[in-house]
Amino acid sequence: MSVREGRRRGVPLMAVGLVAVLLAGGCGAGGSNGGRGTAAEAPAGGAAERDQAAPGQAGAGAPDLRVDQRSIIYTGTMQVQVDDVERAARDAIATVTAAGGFVGGDQRRSEAADARAELELRVPAAKFTAVIDELAKLGRQQRREVHTQDVTEETIDLDARITSQRARVENARKLLDRAGSISELVSLEGELAKREADLASLEAKKRRLGDLTTLSTITVTFVGPDASTAEEKTEIGFLVGLRGGWEVFLASMTVLLTVLGALLPWLVALGVPLVLLVRVWRRHRRRRTPPAGPAPVGAPPVGPLPTGPLGGPSPTAPPPVPATRSAP
Template sequence: MEMGRVRRHGTTAVAALAALLILAGCGSGGSDGGSADTAAEAPAMAPEGGNARADAQQGGDAQGGTGAAADTRVDQRAIIYTGSIRVQVDDVDLAARDAAAAATRAGGFVGGDQRRSSDADAVADLELRVPAQRFYAVVEELAGLGRQERREIGTQDVTEETIDLDARIASQRARVESARRLLAQADSISDLVSIENELARREADLASLEAKKRRLADLTALSTITVTLVGPGVTIADEENQIGFLVGLKGGWKVFLASMTVLLTVLGAILPWLLVFGVPAGALWWLVRRRRRNRPTVPALTTPVGAPPPPGVSVPPPVPGARSAP
């Protein structure tokens, strides 16, 4: 009797434990299915919110460490490189050709070339445009053409200006598209004219912004290097210390010649007018003055005081009460 009762209690406990396990399994499966359905429906219902959270998380990571380091990388910033270098060489023309070849090998070109040749005093000024990533390599190659006398390198970070231009261009394009939609919906001549004027103004602003962006892109993509190649007879002291009596005399003589050239040019322009109008006017004035000089003078007739008037001349009677002149 006791053994049967114990067996029934054990069977009941095992059944109860199995039921609990089955219920737990169903509950976990249902919860997993609900979580999966919720996860599947969440992106479809609110993609923008998910992206915003992802962007916020990435922004937080950027502020935390790795993002901040990546944001300050040089290759992700817009930098304008400019440089100038002066090199003394034995053969200016040969060195100028080598400098142009260095710029071409780097993927750039020669933007300007000015030369003054006088044997040892020859000077060549070159303006080279090279890719920014090859800027320092080209500068070092140019310095190796001879004896470097001067080097100046400058940089300008225009990252913020580039980002601002991108945002303004995007906004201006949206404004242009809005004006075009309004133009398509215009139903009167006055609305059509006003919207066309506004559209033209917005398109002009957009073109100006895009031109600035292209200019910045050109300056950041291609750096500028100004190269001065001088012969062995030219020194920096000779060019910087150009003072003294002879230098002043030379400058004054150049100014005098320039002034005389201007004066002769003005005189040549006026001379035809003087011949046409000045000569006849001068001859007429000379004839009139000569006639006045040769005209005979007639003496004035005067009557002495107290003398009788000449015959045929009547004298008015004196006015009573008037005083005679002494």
Template sequence: MDGQVVRRRGRLLAVTALAAALALTGCGGSDSGSADTAAEAPAANGDAARDNAKGVPEAAKAGEPQQGGAGAPQEAGTGAPDLRVDQRAIIYTGSMRVQVGDVDAAARDVSALATRSGGFIGGDQRRSAGADAVAELQLRVPAAKFTGVVDEIAKLGVQQSREISTEDATEAIVDLDARITTQQARVESARRLLARATSITDLVSLENELGRREADLASLEAKKRRLADLTALSTITVALVGPAAKVVEPKAETGFLVGLRGGWKAFVASLTVLLTVLGALLPWLVALGVPAAALLLVLRRRKRTPIPTAPVSAPPPVPAARSAP
């Protein structure tokens, strides 16, 4: 009986010790949480004070994308590509030939038209004078005014030809933006490493690497500026000809490469014709050639098989003639 009482008292003491340990753990966790909260509050207040000192508005901070599920759909919608035609980067290029009565007067009208539309004359070449005069003008006009300028130029005289082409540069510009962002990060990384260099060898190596990365970044930025210029200002090449101007026909090309291209085209054309004829004859060859080949094989086998013949018996021996006594 005394043993049972001792065991019960031991269990009671163990349960009491476990409860006390759990209570101490909970108190320690709440204290640490309070301490963390108390530590974060001054830090947050300090960040807010620094932002206010820098002039960062609270509305801008409130509009920043939040981490988590609420901000994910907003970021996905923001990063989605805009497929509307008016939001895409289109490069317009046009060329036209117009016959006019007075080439110089028409050239002045074209120049004034380009200036009124917000563009400028990129090139001006004139040949001869009088009725056979020719003026070639290169116009750079805003993309939004491209169609209107082309129509106005066509009204200056008799339009003989017009060629207009477009090129969608949206994907190229988006790709360049991404590559420029990445290259800028690489340049900044190289600059930080250069600031921490401690030896002459590392300094020279990092300077060379930084120069190469900056050159690549400058090249990408130049390509982007070129695409931006082409999309913002369209190019129109205008040929103004007088009433007696001759139509310039394209000159025939000569030379080894021209002959090589012509020979290759003739070879490809001949090979195509040959394959076409072979394809047309192939069903007939199969339909007639297979039976003919089988018949030929049977005849050859018959010629090779020997014909059995009956054995020929030897003639009886002739008795020898007796001589007279």
């Protein structure tokens, strides 16, 4: 066979091989597409993978919400000096009521020299800034503090936990319906009660957060024109020192009585037996000690004789006993 004839035969064989490769590729692609369309386990497996991936994605961070979609708690405190405390308090309540809020607390002191009113006002979050500005216009603002707390992530987490806990409660109820024995029934009832209590606690937290984010809190204090002078007068003086000393004395007595009350049981438990033992020991010692005998008659006094004012013998001193000589 010549080289030219071999080349002629090789061209058809290469064409047939190329067609076979193309057909095999097309069949493989069709089979893979058909497998995705007909396999019953593929959707379930994908859903399971999505369910497993969802908690991880939720834990990675809160969704990127706009400012108006975030849950923010606004709280403000301010002090305003006014000419008439009662009138300023009435105007503040009227302003809050017109904004759709209400009064949460009201404390007033009506002394002429030191009039004072402290109001806790709840206003819608959307009108927080406008209301606090209106309150500042009622007099001369002396202090203002505004704080914000973003609880968006906590709210989202509570929603997820509430949903999960509700599912757990439903599962416990289903298991309770299929209980086959008294012991199993009692155990499932306890588990159901625990899950329902956890769910109620989560829902209470969610309501509390919702209340704080929906209604902001403003604590405003109205003071009279003489409030600063009255405060300076009451900061120093004899009565202030006396009151402070009395408070320190009461605190010290409280601590002393507390310590005494803590030690009293030990003193009773240990002191009474100790006193009894000391008394018994003393009686026993007295019984064992012999009584002292009478002094010998005619025995010379021991020690030097008392002397008179001029160095002689004292007139009250007893006469000296003459020394006796022994016989030679």
